[in-house]
Amino acid sequence: xxxxxxxxxxxxxxxxxxxxxxxxxxxxxxxxxxxxxxxxxxxxxxxxxxxxxxxxxxxxxxxxxxxxxxxxxxxx
Ligand code: TRP
Numbered sequence: 001x002x003x004x005x006x007x008x009x010x011x012x013x014x015x016x017x018x019x020x021x022x023x024x025x026x027x028x029x030x031x032x033x034x035x036x037x038x039x040x041x042x043x044x045x046x047x048x049x050x051x052x053x054x055x056x057x058x059x060x061x062x063x064x065x066x067x068x069x070x071x072x073x074x075x076x
Contacts, residue, residue, distance in 0.1 A: 004049035011045050011064040012057060014038035016074050019059035021046065026053035 012021050021044050023034040033051065038044055038061070046055065057063065060074035 004047055007047045007049065008066050009045050009047050010055065011043060012038065012055075013062045013064070014040055014042050015060040015062060015071075016040050019057065019061045022056040022058065023052040024054040024056060026051060030054070032056075 012019070017039045019038040019042075021036040021038060022032050023036075023046075025031050025033050026049075030053075036044055046052075048055075057072045059072065061072050063070045063072065
């Protein structure tokens with residue numbers, strides 16, 4: 001069993017106000033369980049845990065992960 005404290009971190013850096021970082025539940029039921037709002041320049045450091053299997057980012061942000069960097073786009 002891999003524990004949350006050992007799991008990798010991702011870093012989300014908001015490039016505009018109101019970026020949402022949404023945590024999705026682990027298990028058969030995939031639903032939102034947490035939404036964090038970041039304003040421009042704010043950074044969130046998060047792990048994947050026994051409760052969180054996926055993260056959705058809404059808005060313009062840079063994500064730094066073990067797999068590289070990706071940029072999400074804001075709505076035009
Ligand atoms: N209580 C949540 C958990 O332990 C907190 C959390 C961890 C979270 N990683 C996240 C919330 C990523 C949103 C996005 O799973």
